[in-house]
Amino acid sequence: xxxxxxxxxxxxxxxxxxxxxxxxxxxxxxxxxxxxxxxxxxxxxxxxxxxxxxxxxxxxxxxxxxxxxxxxxxxxxxxxxxxxxxxxxxxxxxxxxxxxxxxxxxxxxxxxxxxxxxxxxxxxxxxxxxxxxxxxxxxxxxxxxxxxxxxxxxxxxxxxxxxx
DNA sequence: TTGTGTTTTACGACCTC
DNA sequence: GAGGTCGTAAAACACAA
Numbered sequence: 001x002x003x004x005x006x007x008x009x010x011x012x013x014x015x016x017x018x019x020x021x022x023x024x025x026x027x028x029x030x031x032x033x034x035x036x037x038x039x040x041x042x043x044x045x046x047x048x049x050x051x052x053x054x055x056x057x058x059x060x061x062x063x064x065x066x067x068x069x070x071x072x073x074x075x076x077x078x079x080x081x082x083x084x085x086x087x088x089x090x091x092x093x094x095x096x097x098x099x100x101x102x103x104x105x106x107x108x109x110x111x112x113x114x115x116x117x118x119x120x121x122x123x124x125x126x127x128x129x130x131x132x133x134x135x136x137x138x139x140x141x142x143x144x145x146x147x148x149x150x151x152x153x154x155x156x157x158x159x160x161x162x163x164x
Numbered sequence: 165t166t167g168t169g170t171t172t173t174a175c176g177a178c179c180t181c
Numbered sequence: 182g183a184g185g186t187c188g189t190a191a192a193a194c195a196c197a198a
Contacts (some may be wrong), residue, residue, distance in 0.1 A: 011184090011185085012184085014182095014183080014184090029174090030173085030174085032184080033173065033174055033175080034172090034173080034183090036174095036185080036186080037172070037173065037174085039185085039186085041171090041172090042186080043186090098197080
C-alpha cells in the first residue's frame with residue numbers, strides 16, 4: 001500500500017500521511033520515515049541509471065578516439081610514402097633540368113628559402129620527423145621539374161593526397 | 165553455525181518554504 | 182513549524198563457506 005501510494009505521488013502531505021497511517025495501523029511518523037527512505041532509494045536508483053548511461057557514452061567515445069588515432073597513424077604512413085616519392089621525383093627533375101634550387105640532405109630535399117630560388121611557390125620547410133613544423137611540407141611549382149600539372153595531380157590522387 | 169554483505173528502519177542535523 | 186535531504190547507526194535479512 002505504501003509502495004502504491006509512493007508511485008502515485010512521491011511527496012507526502014499531512015492528510016495522506018495520517019490516512020495511510022490509520023489504514024496500516026502505523027504511527028504517522030513511521031509512514032513519513034518510510035517515504036523519506038523510499039525517496040532516497042529512488043534517487044539512488046536514478047543515479048545508477050544515469051551513471052550507466054554516461055559510462056556507455058564514455059566507452060563509445062573511447063572507441064571512437066581509438067579509431068581516429070588509427071586513422072592518423074595510417075595517414076602519417078601514407079604521408080611518409082608520399083614524401084619519399086616526392087623526393088625521388090624532385091631528384092629526377094633536378095638531374096633532368098640540372099637546376100640549382102635544391103639540395104639533398106639525408107634523403108629529404110632541403111630547398112633554399114631565397115625568393116630567387118628556382119622554386120616559384122611554397123614555403124621552405126624541412127619535412128618529416130624532427131622537422132621544424134611537420135604540418136608544413138614544401139610544394140614546388142611542378143613546371144620547374146618539367147612535369148605537367150595533370151601528371152602530378154594524378155600522382156597525388158594515386159597516394160590519396162589532394163592538391164590544395 | 166557463523167561471518168559478511170545488503171537492505172530496511174529510524175534518527176539527528178540542517179535547509180527551505 | 183512542517184516537511185524535505187543527507188549521513189549514519191542498528192536491526193533484519195540473505196547467503197556462501
